[in-house]
Amino acid sequence: MRLRGVGRRYGLGGPWVLRGVDLDVPPGSLTRVQGHNGSGKSTLLRLLAGIDAPSAGRITGRPRTAYVPERFPAELPFSALGYLTHLGRIHGLSRAMAARGAGEWLERFGADGYAATPLAELSKGTSQKVAVAQALLAAPGLLVLDEAWTGLDQAARGVLDTAVTERAADGGAVVFVDHDPRRLAGVPARVLRVADTRLEPVDHAPASPAGPRVRVEAEAPPGAGAALPTDLPGAPVHDSDTVATGRRVVRLSVAAPYSDALLRALLTARPPWHIRAVTTIGGPQERAEAPQAPREQPAEGLPRPVEGPEGKA
Numbered sequence: 001m002r003l004r005g006v007g008r009r010y011g012l013g014g015p016w017v018l019r020g021v022d023l024d025v026p027p028g029s030l031t032r033v034q035g036h037n038g039s040g041k042s043t044l045l046r047l048l049a050g051i052d053a054p055s056a057g058r059i060t061g062r063p064r065t066a067y068v069p070e071r072f073p074a075e076l077p078f079s080a081l082g083y084l085t086h087l088g089r090i091h092g093l094s095r096a097m098a099a100r101g102a103g104e105w106l107e108r109f110g111a112d113g114y115a116a117t118p119l120a121e122l123s124k125g126t127s128q129k130v131a132v133a134q135a136l137l138a139a140p141g142l143l144v145l146d147e148a149w150t151g152l153d154q155a156a157r158g159v160l161d162t163a164v165t166e167r168a169a170d171g172g173a174v175v176f177v178d179h180d181p182r183r184l185a186g187v188p189a190r191v192l193r194v195a196d197t198r199l200e201p202v203d204h205a206p207a208s209p210a211g212p213r214v215r216v217e218a219e220a221p222p223g224a225g226a227a228l229p230t231d232l233p234g235a236p237v238h239d240s241d242t243v244a245t246g247r248r249v250v251r252l253s254v255a256a257p258y259s260d261a262l263l264r265a266l267l268t269a270r271p272p273w274h275i276r277a278v279t280t281i282g283g284p285q286e287r288a289e290a291p292q293a294p295r296e297q298p299a300e301g302l303p304r305p306v307e308g309p310e311g312k313a
């Protein structure tokens with residue numbers, strides 16, 4: 001998706017909130033937008049989500065988009081499950097798939113006990129879980145999150161962190177605003193700031209090494225010159241590159257949420273790479289068994305990505 005010369009002002013002759021915004025949002029990218037209160041972050045996100053139109057400039061190439069607004073309209077006449085199923089149908093899922101996906105997301109967020117509760121009777125936090133689930137339900141090409149973590153309990157915030165990084169690793173673009181600067185630390189993200197009507201890049205420290213990472217040891221396919229596939233998900237760090245018994249063996253490490261996507265990319269490369277070992281490393285909660293017992297990971301035993309609804313529109 002591309003924004004060229006995009007501007008927005010409210011009302012005829014009102015002050016420009018955004019002006020001359022040029023932005024590319026490529027598939028698989030994760031973008032954080034920051035700025036002072038009232039600087040125009042939500043305005044930008046509404047333009048990205050397509051629920052508001054620019055006063056100037058053009059936006060082209062928007063993929064199927066889902067949006068979590070700052071405020072969720074809870075007065076709709078649906079139960080939580082009914083609402084999610086309805087939205088899944090709108091996104092093109094069959095009734096059965098929409099209902100299954102809706103149930104799975106409610107369960108993932110620990111809200112399955114409220115499936116039959118009318119939206120208007122949900123607590124603020126549970127209603128936020130439904131707001132987030134509706135956006136994740138149909139695996140959108142662009143996910144726009146405006147302070148979507150606010151109001152979620154700690155467990156649900158973690159679920160959303162994982163879901164967001166999975167979406168980006170699977171090729172979806174994600175743009176988010178969150179007041180917590182540590183949100184998704186450790187996951188490679190571009191940071192932009194809205195200031196004085198402009199959108200500008202922010203120099204920020206490289207991704208924190210604090211989060212858990214996964215090391216993948218992969219063996220090149222037979223034959224000379226097997227190059228590592230380009231554009232591997234999660235921007236993996238190339239830890240080592242050796243030749244053992246005539247085969248090139250590389251060790252890559254990546255932020256944990258990207259590990260499934262990285263494995264898939266290696267296994268489905270042409271020709272495919274052979275996965276020798278997958279080990280969880282680093283992070284404050286380093287798995288005790290990891291250093292002693294790297295887990296052999298045969299191709300057919302690939303861990304499935306965390307369950308989401310199947311079938312895209």
Ligand SMILES: Nc1ncnc2c1ncn2[C@@H]1O[C@H](COP(=O)(O)OP(=O)(O)OP(=O)(O)O)[C@@H](O)[C@H]1O
Nearest residue numbers: 010011017035036037038039040041042043044194
């Ligand atoms: N619908 C609207 N009508 C008129 N003015 C608006 C509207 N929406 C936003 N504005 C104005 O546009 C400016 C930017 O608002 P916006 O909500 O985009 O900022 P923000 O950076 O998201 O703020 P916050 O951090 O407080 O959520 C503000 O001056 C706001 O008053």
